[in-house]
Amino acid sequence: MFRGDAVSSRGVTQRDFVLEVEGRTVPGVLWQPDAAAGTRPLVLLGHGGSGHKREEYILALARRLVRHLGFAAAAIDGPHHGDRRADGGLDRDAVWEERQRDRSGPDMTDAMVADWKAALNWLRGEIGPGPVGYWGLSMGTVYGLPFVTAEPRVEAAVLGLMGAAPGPVDDVYRERMRNRFAVDAPATEIPLLFLVQWDDELVAREDAIHLFGLFGSSRKAMHVNVGRHGAVPAVEYDASERFFEELLAPAPVGA
Amino acid sequence: MFRGDAVSSRGVTQRDFVLEVEGRTVPGVLWQPDAAAGTRPLVLLGHGGSGHKREEYILALARRLVRHLGFAAAAIDGPHHGDRRADGGLDRDAVWEERQRDRSGPDMTDAMVADWKAALNWLRGEIGPGPVGYWGLSMGTVYGLPFVTAEPRVEAAVLGLMGAAPGPVDDVYRERMRNRFAVDAPATEIPLLFLVQWDDELVAREDAIHLFGLFGSSRKAMHVNVGRHGAVPAVEYDASERFFEELLAPAPVGA
Numbered sequence: 001m002f003r004g005d006a007v008s009s010r011g012v013t014q015r016d017f018v019l020e021v022e023g024r025t026v027p028g029v030l031w032q033p034d035a036a037a038g039t040r041p042l043v044l045l046g047h048g049g050s051g052h053k054r055e056e057y058i059l060a061l062a063r064r065l066v067r068h069l070g071f072a073a074a075a076i077d078g079p080h081h082g083d084r085r086a087d088g089g090l091d092r093d094a095v096w097e098e099r100q101r102d103r104s105g106p107d108m109t110d111a112m113v114a115d116w117k118a119a120l121n122w123l124r125g126e127i128g129p130g131p132v133g134y135w136g137l138s139m140g141t142v143y144g145l146p147f148v149t150a151e152p153r154v155e156a157a158v159l160g161l162m163g164a165a166p167g168p169v170d171d172v173y174r175e176r177m178r179n180r181f182a183v184d185a186p187a188t189e190i191p192l193l194f195l196v197q198w199d200d201e202l203v204a205r206e207d208a209i210h211l212f213g214l215f216g217s218s219r220k221a222m223h224v225n226v227g228r229h230g231a232v233p234a235v236e237y238d239a240s241e242r243f244f245e246e247l248l249a250p251a252p253v254g255a
Numbered sequence: 256m257f258r259g260d261a262v263s264s265r266g267v268t269q270r271d272f273v274l275e276v277e278g279r280t281v282p283g284v285l286w287q288p289d290a291a292a293g294t295r296p297l298v299l300l301g302h303g304g305s306g307h308k309r310e311e312y313i314l315a316l317a318r319r320l321v322r323h324l325g326f327a328a329a330a331i332d333g334p335h336h337g338d339r340r341a342d343g344g345l346d347r348d349a350v351w352e353e354r355q356r357d358r359s360g361p362d363m364t365d366a367m368v369a370d371w372k373a374a375l376n377w378l379r380g381e382i383g384p385g386p387v388g389y390w391g392l393s394m395g396t397v398y399g400l401p402f403v404t405a406e407p408r409v410e411a412a413v414l415g416l417m418g419a420a421p422g423p424v425d426d427v428y429r430e431r432m433r434n435r436f437a438v439d440a441p442a443t444e445i446p447l448l449f450l451v452q453w454d455d456e457l458v459a460r461e462d463a464i465h466l467f468g469l470f471g472s473s474r475k476a477m478h479v480n481v482g483r484h485g486a487v488p489a490v491e492y493d494a495s496e497r498f499f500e501e502l503l504a505p506a507p508v509g510a
Contacts, residue, residue, distance in 0.1 A: 198468075198477075209464065212479070213453075221490070222453075222479040224467070235476070 027083035039128025046136025052082030160195030163207025185214035282338035294383025301391025307337030415450030418462025440469035
Protein backbone atom coordinates (compact mmCIF):
# COMPACT_ATOMS: atom_id res chain seq x y z
CA MET A 1 0.00 0.00 0.00
CA PHE A 2 1.02 3.61 -0.37
CA ARG A 3 3.05 5.04 2.46
CA GLY A 4 3.29 8.76 3.16
CA ASP A 5 2.06 11.59 1.00
CA ALA A 6 2.38 12.05 -2.72
CA VAL A 7 4.95 14.65 -3.70
CA SER A 8 4.67 16.53 -6.98
CA SER A 9 7.50 18.20 -8.87
CA ARG A 10 7.30 19.68 -12.37
CA GLY A 11 4.47 17.46 -13.50
CA VAL A 12 5.65 14.25 -11.81
CA THR A 13 3.89 12.79 -8.79
CA GLN A 14 6.09 10.50 -6.71
CA ARG A 15 4.64 8.22 -4.07
CA ASP A 16 6.28 5.60 -1.86
CA PHE A 17 4.69 2.20 -1.33
CA VAL A 18 5.48 -0.85 0.74
CA LEU A 19 4.46 -4.46 0.20
CA GLU A 20 4.69 -7.64 2.26
CA VAL A 21 5.95 -10.52 0.13
CA GLU A 22 6.65 -13.98 1.61
CA GLY A 23 7.48 -12.33 4.93
CA ARG A 24 9.74 -9.69 3.35
CA THR A 25 8.98 -5.98 3.51
CA VAL A 26 9.49 -4.56 0.02
CA PRO A 27 9.81 -0.77 -0.24
CA GLY A 28 9.05 0.88 -3.57
CA VAL A 29 8.26 4.13 -5.28
CA LEU A 30 5.84 4.97 -8.08
CA TRP A 31 6.15 7.94 -10.45
CA GLN A 32 3.19 9.09 -12.51
CA PRO A 33 2.04 12.19 -14.34
CA ASP A 34 0.22 14.61 -12.01
CA ALA A 35 -3.48 13.83 -11.90
CA ALA A 36 -2.93 10.67 -13.96
CA ALA A 37 -6.16 8.89 -14.83
CA GLY A 38 -6.59 5.73 -16.88
CA THR A 39 -4.07 3.08 -17.73
CA ARG A 40 -0.66 3.82 -19.21
CA PRO A 41 2.61 1.99 -19.98
CA LEU A 42 4.75 1.18 -16.94
CA VAL A 43 8.53 0.78 -16.81
CA LEU A 44 10.05 -1.05 -13.84
CA LEU A 45 13.50 0.25 -12.86
CA GLY A 46 16.08 -2.01 -11.20
CA HIS A 47 18.93 -0.15 -9.52
CA GLY A 48 22.56 -1.27 -9.41
CA GLY A 49 24.60 -2.81 -6.61
CA SER A 50 25.10 -0.62 -3.51
CA GLY A 51 22.49 1.80 -4.84
CA HIS A 52 18.80 2.24 -4.06
CA LYS A 53 15.42 2.84 -5.70
CA ARG A 54 15.74 6.61 -5.80
CA GLU A 55 19.38 7.12 -6.74
CA GLU A 56 20.19 9.78 -9.27
CA TYR A 57 19.97 7.92 -12.60
CA ILE A 58 16.87 5.95 -11.54
CA LEU A 59 15.11 9.16 -10.55
CA ALA A 60 16.18 10.92 -13.75
CA LEU A 61 15.00 8.05 -15.92
CA ALA A 62 11.67 7.79 -14.09
CA ARG A 63 11.04 11.51 -14.49
CA ARG A 64 11.82 11.59 -18.21
CA LEU A 65 9.58 8.57 -18.88
CA VAL A 66 6.74 10.37 -17.09
CA ARG A 67 7.39 13.83 -18.54
CA HIS A 68 8.30 12.94 -22.10
CA LEU A 69 6.09 9.91 -22.69
CA GLY A 70 3.32 10.12 -20.10
CA PHE A 71 4.33 6.68 -18.79
CA ALA A 72 4.38 5.45 -15.20
CA ALA A 73 7.64 4.21 -13.67
CA ALA A 74 8.36 2.27 -10.50
CA ALA A 75 11.34 0.98 -8.55
CA ILE A 76 11.85 -1.30 -5.57
CA ASP A 77 14.94 -1.66 -3.41
CA GLY A 78 17.10 -4.74 -4.03
CA PRO A 79 17.91 -7.29 -1.32
CA HIS A 80 19.84 -5.63 1.54
CA HIS A 81 19.53 -2.28 -0.27
CA GLY A 82 17.82 1.03 0.38
CA ASP A 83 14.88 1.11 2.74
CA ARG A 84 15.16 -2.62 3.32
CA ARG A 85 17.93 -1.55 5.70
CA ALA A 86 17.50 0.24 9.00
CA ASP A 87 19.97 2.90 7.85
CA GLY A 88 18.12 3.54 4.56
CA GLY A 89 20.93 2.10 2.48
CA LEU A 90 22.67 5.40 1.86
CA ASP A 91 26.03 4.08 3.12
CA ARG A 92 27.25 2.41 -0.08
CA ASP A 93 30.22 0.76 1.58
CA ALA A 94 28.09 -0.92 4.23
CA VAL A 95 25.69 -2.19 1.56
CA TRP A 96 28.59 -3.45 -0.55
CA GLU A 97 30.12 -5.35 2.36
CA GLU A 98 26.86 -7.00 3.27
CA ARG A 99 26.22 -7.88 -0.37
CA GLN A 100 29.65 -9.49 -0.67
CA ARG A 101 28.85 -11.70 2.33
CA ASP A 102 25.42 -12.41 0.91
CA ARG A 103 26.81 -13.62 -2.38
CA SER A 104 28.24 -16.70 -0.69
CA GLY A 105 24.97 -17.21 1.17
CA PRO A 106 21.54 -18.17 -0.04
CA ASP A 107 20.58 -17.11 -3.57
CA MET A 108 18.41 -14.01 -3.40
CA THR A 109 17.36 -14.20 -7.04
CA ASP A 110 14.10 -16.10 -6.64
CA ALA A 111 13.12 -13.84 -3.77
CA MET A 112 13.77 -10.71 -5.82
CA VAL A 113 11.85 -12.14 -8.78
CA ALA A 114 8.93 -12.77 -6.40
CA ASP A 115 9.22 -9.23 -5.06
CA TRP A 116 9.10 -7.76 -8.57
CA LYS A 117 6.11 -9.92 -9.49
CA ALA A 118 4.26 -8.86 -6.36
CA ALA A 119 5.11 -5.22 -7.08
CA LEU A 120 3.83 -5.56 -10.63
CA ASN A 121 0.59 -7.15 -9.42
CA TRP A 122 0.01 -4.32 -6.98
CA LEU A 123 1.03 -1.58 -9.43
CA ARG A 124 -1.35 -2.81 -12.12
CA GLY A 125 -4.11 -2.75 -9.53
CA GLU A 126 -3.31 0.94 -9.05
CA ILE A 127 -2.67 2.08 -12.64
CA GLY A 128 -4.35 -0.54 -14.81
CA PRO A 129 -3.18 -3.24 -17.21
CA GLY A 130 -0.99 -1.27 -19.65
CA PRO A 131 2.16 -2.52 -21.39
CA VAL A 132 5.16 -3.18 -19.11
CA GLY A 133 8.90 -2.72 -19.63
CA TYR A 134 11.94 -3.37 -17.46
CA TRP A 135 15.17 -1.34 -17.24
CA GLY A 136 18.12 -2.44 -15.08
CA LEU A 137 21.90 -2.46 -15.43
CA SER A 138 24.56 -4.37 -13.47
CA MET A 139 22.72 -5.76 -10.39
CA GLY A 140 19.59 -4.54 -12.16
CA THR A 141 20.39 -7.20 -14.78
CA VAL A 142 21.47 -9.87 -12.28
CA TYR A 143 17.93 -9.81 -10.89
CA GLY A 144 16.24 -8.36 -13.95
CA LEU A 145 17.15 -11.05 -16.47
CA PRO A 146 15.60 -13.84 -14.35
CA PHE A 147 12.60 -11.57 -13.71
CA VAL A 148 11.85 -10.76 -17.34
CA THR A 149 12.10 -14.41 -18.38
CA ALA A 150 9.78 -15.42 -15.50
CA GLU A 151 7.24 -12.64 -16.09
CA PRO A 152 5.32 -12.77 -19.37
CA ARG A 153 3.74 -9.36 -18.77
CA VAL A 154 7.11 -7.66 -19.45
CA GLU A 155 7.21 -6.84 -23.17
CA ALA A 156 10.60 -5.12 -23.59
CA ALA A 157 13.77 -4.71 -21.51
CA VAL A 158 16.96 -2.70 -21.31
CA LEU A 159 19.73 -4.71 -19.64
CA GLY A 160 23.51 -4.44 -19.46
CA LEU A 161 26.76 -3.91 -17.55
CA MET A 162 26.85 -7.63 -16.87
CA GLY A 163 28.47 -10.74 -18.27
CA ALA A 164 27.59 -14.39 -18.53
CA ALA A 165 29.77 -15.10 -15.48
CA PRO A 166 29.73 -11.94 -13.37
CA GLY A 167 32.74 -10.57 -11.60
CA PRO A 168 34.44 -9.59 -9.46
CA VAL A 169 32.83 -12.13 -7.20
CA ASP A 170 33.63 -15.31 -5.36
CA ASP A 171 33.49 -18.66 -7.09
CA VAL A 172 30.21 -19.76 -5.52
CA TYR A 173 28.42 -16.66 -6.72
CA ARG A 174 30.04 -16.77 -10.14
CA GLU A 175 29.02 -20.37 -10.70
CA ARG A 176 25.50 -19.70 -9.47
CA MET A 177 25.06 -16.75 -11.83
CA ARG A 178 26.62 -18.58 -14.77
CA ASN A 179 24.17 -21.43 -14.32
CA ARG A 180 21.22 -19.11 -13.94
CA PHE A 181 22.05 -16.99 -16.99
CA ALA A 182 22.77 -20.11 -19.06
CA VAL A 183 19.09 -20.97 -18.60
CA ASP A 184 17.50 -17.53 -18.49
CA ALA A 185 19.36 -15.79 -21.33
CA PRO A 186 18.33 -18.25 -24.06
CA ALA A 187 14.77 -18.10 -22.68
CA THR A 188 14.34 -14.40 -23.50
CA GLU A 189 11.88 -13.72 -26.30
CA ILE A 190 11.17 -10.00 -25.90
CA PRO A 191 12.97 -7.11 -27.62
CA LEU A 192 16.16 -6.28 -25.72
CA LEU A 193 18.56 -3.36 -25.66
CA PHE A 194 21.84 -4.42 -24.01
CA LEU A 195 24.40 -1.84 -22.84
CA VAL A 196 28.13 -2.54 -22.57
CA GLN A 197 30.94 -0.30 -21.34
CA TRP A 198 34.10 -1.06 -23.31
CA ASP A 199 36.39 -0.20 -20.38
CA ASP A 200 34.24 -1.79 -17.67
CA GLU A 201 36.47 -2.53 -14.69
CA LEU A 202 33.94 -4.96 -13.17
CA VAL A 203 32.70 -6.88 -16.20
CA ALA A 204 35.04 -8.21 -18.90
CA ARG A 205 33.87 -6.98 -22.29
CA GLU A 206 34.22 -10.45 -23.82
CA ASP A 207 31.97 -11.82 -21.11
CA ALA A 208 29.35 -9.12 -21.66
CA ILE A 209 29.40 -9.74 -25.41
CA HIS A 210 29.08 -13.46 -24.72
CA LEU A 211 25.96 -12.82 -22.64
CA PHE A 212 24.48 -10.77 -25.51
CA GLY A 213 25.05 -13.75 -27.78
CA LEU A 214 23.15 -16.03 -25.40
CA PHE A 215 19.90 -14.05 -25.48
CA GLY A 216 17.18 -15.90 -27.34
CA SER A 217 15.33 -12.77 -28.47
CA SER A 218 14.97 -12.37 -32.24
CA ARG A 219 15.18 -8.62 -31.75
CA LYS A 220 18.17 -7.61 -29.65
CA ALA A 221 20.67 -4.79 -29.99
CA MET A 222 23.90 -4.09 -28.14
CA HIS A 223 25.24 -0.57 -27.64
CA VAL A 224 28.90 -0.40 -26.65
CA ASN A 225 30.44 2.84 -25.39
CA VAL A 226 33.89 3.72 -24.16
CA GLY A 227 34.27 4.32 -20.43
CA ARG A 228 34.11 2.51 -17.14
CA HIS A 229 31.26 0.63 -15.42
CA GLY A 230 29.65 3.72 -13.97
CA ALA A 231 30.06 5.96 -17.02
CA VAL A 232 27.09 5.03 -19.24
CA PRO A 233 26.74 8.12 -21.44
CA ALA A 234 23.62 10.28 -21.63
CA VAL A 235 22.89 9.12 -25.19
CA GLU A 236 22.00 5.68 -23.83
CA TYR A 237 19.33 7.14 -21.57
CA ASP A 238 17.95 8.83 -24.69
CA ALA A 239 18.15 5.46 -26.46
CA SER A 240 16.38 3.72 -23.55
CA GLU A 241 13.55 6.26 -23.71
CA ARG A 242 13.17 5.85 -27.47
CA PHE A 243 13.24 2.06 -27.11
CA PHE A 244 10.38 2.04 -24.62
CA GLU A 245 8.47 4.65 -26.60
CA GLU A 246 8.65 2.51 -29.73
CA LEU A 247 7.71 -0.72 -27.97
CA LEU A 248 5.28 0.31 -25.26
CA ALA A 249 3.60 3.56 -26.25
CA PRO A 250 0.10 3.33 -27.69
CA ALA A 251 -0.03 3.99 -31.44
CA PRO A 252 -0.94 7.60 -32.22
CA VAL A 253 -4.62 8.16 -32.87
CA GLY A 254 -5.26 7.68 -36.58
CA ALA A 255 -2.07 5.68 -37.16
CA MET B 256 31.76 20.62 -62.52
CA PHE B 257 28.03 20.03 -62.52
CA ARG B 258 26.71 17.80 -65.24
CA GLY B 259 23.11 17.87 -66.42
CA ASP B 260 20.23 19.68 -64.81
CA ALA B 261 19.28 19.91 -61.18
CA VAL B 262 16.27 17.79 -60.25
CA SER B 263 14.04 18.70 -57.34
CA SER B 264 11.82 16.33 -55.36
CA ARG B 265 9.96 17.14 -52.15
CA GLY B 266 12.35 19.86 -51.05
CA VAL B 267 15.58 18.13 -52.14
CA THR B 268 17.60 19.32 -55.12
CA GLN B 269 19.85 16.63 -56.61
CA ARG B 270 22.59 17.44 -59.07
CA ASP B 271 25.24 15.26 -60.68
CA PHE B 272 28.84 16.41 -60.92
CA VAL B 273 32.01 15.03 -62.46
CA LEU B 274 35.63 15.71 -61.53
CA GLU B 275 38.95 14.87 -63.12
CA VAL B 276 41.39 13.60 -60.47
CA GLU B 277 44.88 12.36 -61.38
CA GLY B 278 43.56 11.30 -64.77
CA ARG B 279 40.50 9.55 -63.32
CA THR B 280 36.97 10.67 -64.08
CA VAL B 281 35.07 10.78 -60.76
CA PRO B 282 31.26 10.89 -60.98
CA GLY B 283 29.34 12.27 -58.03
CA VAL B 284 26.02 13.62 -56.88
CA LEU B 285 25.15 16.45 -54.51
CA TRP B 286 21.89 16.77 -52.57
CA GLN B 287 20.87 20.10 -51.05
CA PRO B 288 17.74 21.81 -49.82
CA ASP B 289 15.88 23.54 -52.64
CA ALA B 290 17.12 27.09 -53.10
CA ALA B 291 19.91 26.48 -50.57
CA ALA B 292 21.98 29.57 -49.86
CA GLY B 293 24.87 29.96 -47.47
CA THR B 294 27.10 27.30 -45.95
CA ARG B 295 25.74 24.21 -44.21
CA PRO B 296 27.02 20.91 -42.81
CA LEU B 297 27.93 18.30 -45.43
CA VAL B 298 27.87 14.53 -45.05
CA LEU B 299 29.85 12.43 -47.55
CA LEU B 300 28.26 9.05 -48.28
CA GLY B 301 30.37 6.04 -49.28
CA HIS B 302 28.38 3.20 -50.87
CA GLY B 303 29.07 -0.50 -50.39
CA GLY B 304 30.68 -3.05 -52.69
CA SER B 305 28.84 -3.73 -55.98
CA GLY B 306 26.60 -0.73 -55.33
CA HIS B 307 26.73 2.84 -56.57
CA LYS B 308 26.36 6.46 -55.46
CA ARG B 309 22.60 6.56 -55.84
CA GLU B 310 21.52 3.18 -54.56
CA GLU B 311 18.49 3.01 -52.34
CA TYR B 312 19.94 3.44 -48.84
CA ILE B 313 22.39 6.14 -49.98
CA LEU B 314 19.58 8.10 -51.59
CA ALA B 315 17.32 7.66 -48.56
CA LEU B 316 20.03 8.80 -46.15
CA ALA B 317 20.92 11.80 -48.31
CA ARG B 318 17.27 12.87 -48.50
CA ARG B 319 16.67 12.62 -44.76
CA LEU B 320 19.83 14.60 -43.97
CA VAL B 321 18.60 17.34 -46.31
CA ARG B 322 14.94 17.25 -45.27
CA HIS B 323 15.28 16.75 -41.54
CA LEU B 324 18.46 18.68 -40.82
CA GLY B 325 18.91 21.09 -43.71
CA PHE B 326 22.33 19.55 -44.42
CA ALA B 327 23.98 18.90 -47.76
CA ALA B 328 25.01 15.35 -48.72
CA ALA B 329 27.20 14.01 -51.49
CA ALA B 330 28.34 10.67 -52.86
CA ILE B 331 30.88 9.53 -55.45
CA ASP B 332 31.11 6.16 -57.14
CA GLY B 333 33.80 3.80 -55.85
CA PRO B 334 36.55 2.36 -58.08
CA HIS B 335 35.02 0.27 -60.88
CA HIS B 336 31.54 1.15 -59.60
CA GLY B 337 28.55 3.10 -60.90
CA ASP B 338 29.13 5.72 -63.58
CA ARG B 339 32.86 4.96 -63.60
CA ARG B 340 31.76 2.03 -65.77
CA ALA B 341 30.48 2.22 -69.31
CA ASP B 342 27.41 0.21 -68.28
CA GLY B 343 26.58 2.54 -65.34
CA GLY B 344 27.40 -0.12 -62.74
CA LEU B 345 23.85 -1.38 -62.40
CA ASP B 346 24.89 -5.00 -63.04
CA ARG B 347 25.99 -5.95 -59.53
CA ASP B 348 27.45 -9.30 -60.59
CA ALA B 349 29.70 -7.71 -63.23
CA VAL B 350 30.92 -5.14 -60.70
CA TRP B 351 31.55 -7.84 -58.12
CA GLU B 352 33.58 -9.95 -60.55
CA GLU B 353 35.73 -7.04 -61.59
CA ARG B 354 36.23 -6.02 -57.99
CA GLN B 355 37.35 -9.53 -57.07
CA ARG B 356 39.98 -9.39 -59.82
CA ASP B 357 40.95 -5.88 -58.73
CA ARG B 358 41.59 -6.95 -55.18
CA SER B 359 44.63 -8.91 -56.27
CA GLY B 360 45.78 -6.00 -58.39
CA PRO B 361 47.01 -2.55 -57.44
CA ASP B 362 45.63 -1.04 -54.23
CA MET B 363 42.84 1.41 -55.08
CA THR B 364 42.74 2.90 -51.57
CA ASP B 365 45.05 5.86 -52.09
CA ALA B 366 43.29 6.70 -55.35
CA MET B 367 39.87 6.66 -53.67
CA VAL B 368 41.17 8.80 -50.79
CA ALA B 369 42.45 11.29 -53.39
CA ASP B 370 39.07 11.20 -55.16
CA TRP B 371 37.22 11.96 -51.93
CA LYS B 372 39.62 14.80 -51.09
CA ALA B 373 39.17 16.31 -54.53
CA ALA B 374 35.40 15.96 -54.22
CA LEU B 375 35.46 17.66 -50.83
CA ASN B 376 37.57 20.52 -52.18
CA TRP B 377 35.15 21.06 -55.03
CA LEU B 378 32.03 20.68 -52.89
CA ARG B 379 33.21 23.25 -50.36
CA GLY B 380 33.79 25.62 -53.25
CA GLU B 381 30.12 25.17 -54.11
CA ILE B 382 28.48 25.13 -50.68
CA GLY B 383 30.99 26.81 -48.38
CA PRO B 384 33.24 25.68 -45.51
CA GLY B 385 30.73 24.06 -43.12
CA PRO B 386 31.35 21.05 -40.86
CA VAL B 387 31.91 17.73 -42.65
CA GLY B 388 30.93 14.17 -41.75
CA TYR B 389 31.45 10.81 -43.44
CA TRP B 390 29.10 7.80 -43.57
CA GLY B 391 30.07 4.51 -45.18
CA LEU B 392 29.58 0.82 -44.39
CA SER B 393 31.36 -2.26 -45.74
CA MET B 394 33.33 -1.03 -48.80
CA GLY B 395 32.32 2.44 -47.59
CA THR B 396 34.51 1.71 -44.56
CA VAL B 397 37.30 0.03 -46.54
CA TYR B 398 37.86 3.33 -48.33
CA GLY B 399 36.27 5.58 -45.70
CA LEU B 400 38.50 4.72 -42.76
CA PRO B 401 41.70 5.67 -44.65
CA PHE B 402 39.91 8.78 -45.94
CA VAL B 403 38.76 10.09 -42.56
CA THR B 404 42.20 9.60 -41.02
CA ALA B 405 43.83 11.40 -43.98
CA GLU B 406 41.33 14.26 -44.10
CA PRO B 407 41.31 16.58 -41.06
CA ARG B 408 38.20 18.41 -42.29
CA VAL B 409 36.04 15.38 -41.48
CA GLU B 410 34.74 15.85 -37.92
CA ALA B 411 32.59 12.74 -37.34
CA ALA B 412 32.05 9.41 -39.05
CA VAL B 413 29.70 6.44 -39.15
CA LEU B 414 31.55 3.28 -40.20
CA GLY B 415 30.84 -0.45 -39.96
CA LEU B 416 30.14 -3.85 -41.51
CA MET B 417 33.87 -4.41 -41.69
CA GLY B 418 36.56 -6.14 -39.68
CA ALA B 419 40.24 -5.62 -39.04
CA ALA B 420 41.03 -8.24 -41.72
CA PRO B 421 38.17 -8.15 -44.21
CA GLY B 422 36.68 -11.21 -45.79
CA PRO B 423 35.75 -13.10 -47.84
CA VAL B 424 38.74 -12.09 -49.91
CA ASP B 425 41.99 -13.46 -51.18
CA ASP B 426 45.12 -13.44 -49.04
CA VAL B 427 46.79 -10.54 -50.83
CA TYR B 428 43.82 -8.26 -50.28
CA ARG B 429 43.31 -9.41 -46.72
CA GLU B 430 46.91 -8.73 -45.77
CA ARG B 431 46.84 -5.37 -47.48
CA MET B 432 43.70 -4.29 -45.61
CA ARG B 433 44.95 -5.63 -42.30
CA ASN B 434 48.13 -3.61 -42.65
CA ARG B 435 46.26 -0.49 -43.69
CA PHE B 436 43.69 -0.67 -40.88
CA ALA B 437 46.42 -1.43 -38.34
CA VAL B 438 47.78 2.03 -39.10
CA ASP B 439 44.60 3.96 -39.85
CA ALA B 440 42.30 2.69 -37.09
CA PRO B 441 44.52 3.81 -34.19
CA ALA B 442 44.97 7.15 -35.97
CA THR B 443 41.27 8.07 -35.71
CA GLU B 444 40.57 10.93 -33.35
CA ILE B 445 37.06 11.98 -34.34
CA PRO B 446 33.78 10.74 -32.83
CA LEU B 447 32.78 7.44 -34.44
CA LEU B 448 29.62 5.38 -34.60
CA PHE B 449 30.45 1.83 -35.69
CA LEU B 450 27.75 -0.59 -36.89
CA VAL B 451 28.01 -4.36 -36.61
CA GLN B 452 25.61 -7.07 -37.79
CA TRP B 453 25.73 -9.99 -35.37
CA ASP B 454 24.96 -12.55 -38.10
CA ASP B 455 27.12 -10.96 -40.81
CA GLU B 456 27.94 -13.64 -43.39
CA LEU B 457 30.83 -11.60 -44.86
CA VAL B 458 32.51 -10.19 -41.75
CA ALA B 459 33.19 -12.27 -38.63
CA ARG B 460 31.71 -10.53 -35.61
CA GLU B 461 34.89 -11.05 -33.59
CA ASP B 462 36.87 -9.33 -36.33
CA ALA B 463 34.45 -6.39 -36.47
CA ILE B 464 34.60 -6.01 -32.69
CA HIS B 465 38.38 -6.18 -32.91
CA LEU B 466 38.39 -3.31 -35.40
CA PHE B 467 36.21 -1.25 -33.05
CA GLY B 468 38.81 -1.82 -30.34
CA LEU B 469 41.58 -0.51 -32.59
CA PHE B 470 40.01 2.90 -33.17
CA GLY B 471 41.95 5.65 -31.43
CA SER B 472 38.95 7.95 -30.95
CA SER B 473 38.14 8.84 -27.36
CA ARG B 474 34.48 8.95 -28.31
CA LYS B 475 33.37 5.86 -30.16
CA ALA B 476 30.24 3.74 -29.91
CA MET B 477 29.37 0.39 -31.44
CA HIS B 478 25.80 -0.64 -32.24
CA VAL B 479 25.30 -4.34 -32.80
CA ASN B 480 22.08 -5.69 -34.28
CA VAL B 481 20.95 -9.17 -35.21
CA GLY B 482 20.78 -9.95 -38.90
CA ARG B 483 22.98 -10.44 -41.93
CA HIS B 484 25.37 -8.08 -43.72
CA GLY B 485 22.71 -6.33 -45.74
CA ALA B 486 20.08 -6.09 -42.99
CA VAL B 487 21.09 -2.99 -41.03
CA PRO B 488 17.81 -2.01 -39.34
CA ALA B 489 16.04 1.32 -39.81
CA VAL B 490 16.84 2.38 -36.25
CA GLU B 491 20.52 2.70 -37.22
CA TYR B 492 19.67 5.18 -39.97
CA ASP B 493 17.83 7.15 -37.30
CA ALA B 494 20.89 6.84 -35.07
CA SER B 495 23.17 8.01 -37.90
CA GLU B 496 21.01 11.07 -38.43
CA ARG B 497 21.01 11.92 -34.72
CA PHE B 498 24.78 11.38 -34.53
CA PHE B 499 25.45 13.88 -37.32
CA GLU B 500 22.87 16.30 -35.96
CA GLU B 501 24.58 16.31 -32.58
CA LEU B 502 28.09 16.65 -33.97
CA LEU B 503 27.71 18.79 -37.08
CA ALA B 504 24.60 20.92 -36.72
CA PRO B 505 25.07 24.55 -35.70
CA ALA B 506 24.03 25.25 -32.12
CA PRO B 507 20.47 26.62 -31.91
CA VAL B 508 20.30 30.40 -31.77
CA GLY B 509 20.45 31.45 -28.14
CA ALA B 510 22.00 28.19 -26.95
